[in-house]
Amino acid sequence: MTTEDSIFVGASRNTDDSYQKAERLLLKYANRHGLITGATGTGKTVSLQILAEAFSDAGVPVFCADIKGDLSGIAMKGEEKDFLLKRAEAVRLEPYTFREAPVIFWDLFGEKGHPVRTTISEMGPLLLSRLMDLSEAQEGVINIAFRVADEEGLLLLDLKDLQALLAHVAERADEIGTRYGNVSKQSVGAIQRALLVLEQQGAAHFFGEPALGISELMRTTRDGRGYVNVLAADKLMMNPRLYATFLLWLLSELFEALPEVGDPDKPRLVFFFDEAHLLFDEAPKVLTERVEQVVRLIRSKGVGVYFVTQNPLDVPESVLAQLGNRVQHALRAYTPREQKAVKTAAETFRPNPDFDCFEAITKLGVGEALVSTLEEKAVPSIVQRTLIRPPSSRIGTITDAERQAVINASPVAGQYDKTVDRESAFERLQKKTENVASAPQSGQEQEKAESGTTGWSLPDFGGGGSRSTSRSSGRSSYRRQSVTEAAIKSVVRSVGTTLGRELIRGILGSLRRR
Structure with a gap:
């Protein structure tokens, strides 16, 4: 009453x-x-x-x-x-x-x-850190990530947006670290693991739109x-x-x-x-x-x-x-x-x-x-x-039937039932990566890419070929040299070094006489 x-x-x-x-x-x-x-x-x-x-x-x-x-x-x-x-x-x-x-x-x-x-942005770094039980250092990385998102206009709506942003921050750790403080890959990894646990517990349903x-x-x-x-x-x-x-x-x-x-x-x-x-x-x-x-x-x-x-x-x-x-x-x-x-x-x-x-x-x-x-x-x-x-x-x-009847008659029926996934940080960072990978190269860069070399080499003496570095798999590799090649190149380096010293001495001597 x-x-x-x-x-x-x-x-x-x-x-x-x-x-x-x-x-x-x-x-x-x-x-x-x-x-x-x-x-x-x-x-x-x-x-x-x-x-x-x-x-x-x-x-x-x-x-x-x-x-x-x-x-x-x-x-x-x-x-x-x-x-x-x-x-x-x-x-x-x-x-x-x-x-x-x-x-x-x-x-x-x-x-x-x-x-x-709700969205990741609306939740904010403080509550997210509480949700994932982050350490002080890890919370600092979350704050830095939100700052980067604000500066670059990246929308943080769901979990995959935050995961993509953290990967982006880790890739630019050296650059970002000079402005906002250290961003260690260990901290980023710990946060990513915590996000994975949240996702498995159903938090992915909570973050998103509408x-x-x-x-x-x-x-x-x-x-x-x-x-x-x-x-x-x-x-x-x-x-x-x-x-x-x-x-x-x-x-x-x-x-x-x-x-x-x-x-x-x-x-x-x-x-x-x-x-x-x-x-x-x-x-x-x-x-x-x-x-x-x-x-x-x-x-x-x-x-x-x-x-x-x-x-x-x-x-x-x-x-x-x-x-x-x-x-x-x-x-x-x-x-x-x-x-x-x-x-x-x-x-x-x-x-x-x-x-x-x-x-x-x-x-x-x-x-x-x-x-x-x-x-x-x-x-x-x-x-x-x-x-x-x-x-x-x-x-x-x-009963379940009674509950469903109330849900169907609700004034908000149909407004929140379907998820909307619009362009946000995940999509924009993915496009950026694809654009970098597919960007047109200059003629010299394309030739290097096709030959698998970096563009520097030693002259080919006696048809033995040149020594070069290959960028495949991110590591340098060298062609095995014959004994003759090695001897010839040693002589060339020795002659070059001797001539260089004589030239320098001559130039310095003439300067002294003046």
């Missing part, structure tokens, strides 16, 4: 264990970001689902990743079940209606949704509901580095493309980042700083970012401090690290004198959560033990 200015999240528990007070998320503070945490099976996905439904009903487009496939049910109308009806009654959700959300399915591999692509337009993620229906963009990520999770890099790229693109709007009455887009720890695991400092910067500044673009993960410790403190709206499901506290996580979660809430947060987090039931949202003047509300409302759409997965 969504009003004009807020989203109904659930009902908080009174001291007598009844649920009375409605807990709401104010739309004007929804772009102040949020966090949904909890152990596996405690209800995180359903919390994500009811928030996505509510934002959609409020006219706010949503982007979220479907890790296990169970979020796809948001595209189908829910079914009346006893436990759902009891939950709706407990939280006083009236009226409780069932309906599907407008959904667009996306998939980097183009199997369970419309293909998602590239995804950010505006596609911000669509609304004719009746004003926001589309829920669901990224099929079950296969993508087999390569978590690609998943994290893609989502970071998407955030960066939103940040760069959208204009400043300040604090609107409701967000322009809400972004749910499931399995958020993958973004920060073993991430270099420069990348973590980039995430922090985007999260801090994208708020003024009207975009809300909600991290979904098991443990609050998965998110760096610098990012955690930016998240104003919190939904904390149950956590276990058996090991020291788990106890630290519960303590961290409890300390981030505005305390409630009616219960101890640390203890409550360990005793929450399925579908219950500690909820704190931003109230008037963006002040965090006192944390409440809340029973989350039931969703209106289906809980769980959908």
